[in-house]
Amino acid sequence: MSAFFNNWRTGLRRAFGPHCRLPAWLLCLAVTLAAQGAAAGERRALLIGINDYAAVPGLQGSRNDVEAMQEILVTRWHFDPRNITVLLDRASTRAGILGALEQLVRTAGPDDMVYVHYSGHGSQVEDENGDEKDGLDETLVPQDGRTKGVPDITDDELDRLFSRMKSKNVVVVLDSCHSGTATRALDIRARSVPRDTRVELYRSETQTRAIVPTISSRYVLMSAAAAEEEALDGPVDGRYQGFFSYALARSAATRSATASPRELFDGVAGELNRIKARFGRNAMPEPQLEAPPALFDQPLFAATGATGAQGDARVAWVAAELLTSGEVRLARGAAVGATLGTKWVLYGADEMAFAPGRGLANVDVVRIDGADAIARPDASTRAVPARARAILLLPSPNSSRVPIRIVGVPPNARPAIEAALSRDIRNVSFVGANEPARFMVDLQNDQMRLMTADGLQVVGMYGTNSPGWAMSMSQQVNRLDTAAELLTLDNPTSALRLSARLANDPVRGARGITVVADTQPAGYRIRRPNEPRSVANSLQLELFVNADAYLTVVDVDSEGNVNLLFPNSFHQQRGLWVDGRVAAGESVRLPDALTPGNRAGFYWDYSPPRGVDTIRVFAATTLAAAQAIRARIAAASAARQNGIAPAIQGLRADLAGFATRGIQVVGDSTASAAGADWTAVTLTAVVSD
Numbered sequence: 001m002s003a004f005f006n007n008w009r010t011g012l013r014r015a016f017g018p019h020c021r022l023p024a025w026l027l028c029l030a031v032t033l034a035a036q037g038a039a040a041g042e043r044r045a046l047l048i049g050i051n052d053y054a055a056v057p058g059l060q061g062s063r064n065d066v067e068a069m070q071e072i073l074v075t076r077w078h079f080d081p082r083n084i085t086v087l088l089d090r091a092s093t094r095a096g097i098l099g100a101l102e103q104l105v106r107t108a109g110p111d112d113m114v115y116v117h118y119s120g121h122g123s124q125v126e127d128e129n130g131d132e133k134d135g136l137d138e139t140l141v142p143q144d145g146r147t148k149g150v151p152d153i154t155d156d157e158l159d160r161l162f163s164r165m166k167s168k169n170v171v172v173v174l175d176s177c178h179s180g181t182a183t184r185a186l187d188i189r190a191r192s193v194p195r196d197t198r199v200e201l202y203r204s205e206t207q208t209r210a211i212v213p214t215i216s217s218r219y220v221l222m223s224a225a226a227a228e229e230e231a232l233d234g235p236v237d238g239r240y241q242g243f244f245s246y247a248l249a250r251s252a253a254t255r256s257a258t259a260s261p262r263e264l265f266d267g268v269a270g271e272l273n274r275i276k277a278r279f280g281r282n283a284m285p286e287p288q289l290e291a292p293p294a295l296f297d298q299p300l301f302a303a304t305g306a307t308g309a310q311g312d313a314r315v316a317w318v319a320a321e322l323l324t325s326g327e328v329r330l331a332r333g334a335a336v337g338a339t340l341g342t343k344w345v346l347y348g349a350d351e352m353a354f355a356p357g358r359g360l361a362n363v364d365v366v367r368i369d370g371a372d373a374i375a376r377p378d379a380s381t382r383a384v385p386a387r388a389r390a391i392l393l394l395p396s397p398n399s400s401r402v403p404i405r406i407v408g409v410p411p412n413a414r415p416a417i418e419a420a421l422s423r424d425i426r427n428v429s430f431v432g433a434n435e436p437a438r439f440m441v442d443l444q445n446d447q448m449r450l451m452t453a454d455g456l457q458v459v460g461m462y463g464t465n466s467p468g469w470a471m472s473m474s475q476q477v478n479r480l481d482t483a484a485e486l487l488t489l490d491n492p493t494s495a496l497r498l499s500a501r502l503a504n505d506p507v508r509g510a511r512g513i514t515v516v517a518d519t520q521p522a523g524y525r526i527r528r529p530n531e532p533r534s535v536a537n538s539l540q541l542e543l544f545v546n547a548d549a550y551l552t553v554v555d556v557d558s559e560g561n562v563n564l565l566f567p568n569s570f571h572q573q574r575g576l577w578v579d580g581r582v583a584a585g586e587s588v589r590l591p592d593a594l595t596p597g598n599r600a601g602f603y604w605d606y607s608p609p610r611g612v613d614t615i616r617v618f619a620a621t622t623l624a625a626a627q628a629i630r631a632r633i634a635a636a637s638a639a640r641q642n643g644i645a646p647a648i649q650g651l652r653a654d655l656a657g658f659a660t661r662g663i664q665v666v667g668d669s670t671a672s673a674a675g676a677d678w679t680a681v682t683l684t685a686v687v688s689d
Helices: 003-016 062-077 094-107 155-163 243-254 261-278 414-424 469-487 623-641 649-657
Strands: 029-032 043-049 084-088 113-119 122-126 136-140 169-175 219-223 232-236 239-242 288-290 318-322 328-330 343-347 361-369 372-377 388-394 402-407 428-430 439-444 447-452 458-463 498-502 514-516 522-525 541-545 549-556 562-566 587-590 611-620 678-688
Touching: 043 062, 043 094, 062 084, 062 113, 062 169, 062 239, 062 243, 084 094, 094 113, 094 155, 136 155, 169 243, 219 261, 232 243, 239 243, 243 261, 261 288, 261 678, 328 361, 328 388, 361 388, 388 649, 402 414, 402 469, 414 428, 414 439, 414 469, 439 469, 447 469, 458 469, 469 549, 469 611, 498 611, 498 678, 541 549, 541 611, 549 587, 549 623, 562 623, 611 623, 623 649
Parallel strands: 043 084, 043 113, 113 169, 402 428, 402 439, 522 678
Antiparallel strands: 029 169, 029 219, 122 136, 219 288, 232 239, 288 514, 318 328, 318 388, 328 372, 343 361, 343 388, 361 372, 439 447, 447 458, 498 541, 541 587, 549 562, 549 611, 611 678
């Protein structure tokens, strides 16, 4: 293995211990950054996506990964489409991939910017040249991989190719893994296949390593997960993609075109946390960023210095055209998040700033037409401007159905199980093997297991000998559904930057040259009577926002109860955080301390029930917007206490209204929210006895 990949693996071993077995190909983002004042060059890309394999199980999201990243390269980093080579499915054979890489190596000059993206399966093979401590080479599986006489593409082969690259500005993204993990679902699949045992196919390779002495000082590396974690492929917001590629594309779309690796990395972690809670997973693979410290905060691609560069829009946008039917076509919108039910806000021609709250109209996507999305203006829209530009405002709403797949249950037992769950789970439906599912349920001895859609994580276990097993499972499903509904209230193009962490969650800062993203839930225990408060039994948040804002903290507990934690009128000290307002650039702890007599006047002690809590923190630039959020949450909480399943769909309409000028807040607030901006972040906590 080359010095580049050895340095990466060595850094991760420093972070996780010498015995940690590291996945070199889960996803690696390798960046060589241009020196200041570099001469102008071309921007070139090679995008590879494989769903349809000749000899191994297929994937579902790889082609969509390529489509999304192609759009991002053109709209955010000004790549000329003529300089982007795309290999899909049958074009992505071993010969096709190596030939395209060889052509890129020959063509790219020293001042060119190069981006290479691979979405597909990864694997391993026995190491033949002794450069791997675990005795295994990592591989990429081409479309014709595992057919007779066709070996995988090894990391050594890739190292030799990239060592000859003349360009000083190279980005390589490999969205794959080598763990060989198998899932039990059609919806979510691991991007790996078992190790190739045909070692004789690899013995003809040159047994020398490509050594690039300066590589460790020039590269930034981003990996999708820690050792033995799987890279996943599944449905996100109604469209199949690799989870990491989706998160990377969304982060790039909402960050500046001059964003640094650290900024992109923060956005990736936030998107993965949203996916985690929506699928009911307790944890997600932890992305990791490795680089010499000086490169963390340098632009990924310089905004100038390459042909095709131009002024940058604040966020990614698509062209919007009014049709004779009165609907609006969002050109190539399907590649950048325009799925059914997503809401977009329209601005005028040549708009670049996309000021929050200054949109001219809202539209809702009602169908997909090839690469385009067709949207319908909402009731408040009076006119669609000519040559309009559209930006994403809200992801698709949570489904009105809760699809569950029952597996491994005798046919004669299914009717009773379905009837028991139907009594208490709102809008439940039971789906077959070829239909998307939110959850899986199976029977192991006398235990009913509720699992995530991929069948890899157990959400809860319920003894069938207990008369209340169905109600307990239903409570968990309803909680996750309510939490997922909160997660649809996301504003990806907000100018607000809100960061939040749980005080007992270890700071995921630099470990040597490695930064680890926070995608794992923090652990708490229920506070016992007279037990001193600590970060182990009492919730404390650390918050930071880049502009003056009004904060709202909401909790969904393990039984589905919706609780407005902050601000609260019962215990909060007057004169402190009035109306939940915090100042720009101020680091805030809520509550300020866990010791008796704190300034806040309240604590958030953990009490029964145990399980997983989802905490959602909203920030809004106007009090009217914050009051609308709080009113809807209070109504949902009251509904739950009265035995009614909480619903917060009305809040979605309120938040959409803040995007356009002149729209008044409905509900309990009387002030205008025109010009309001808002954003939200999600945290999870596991509460035990």
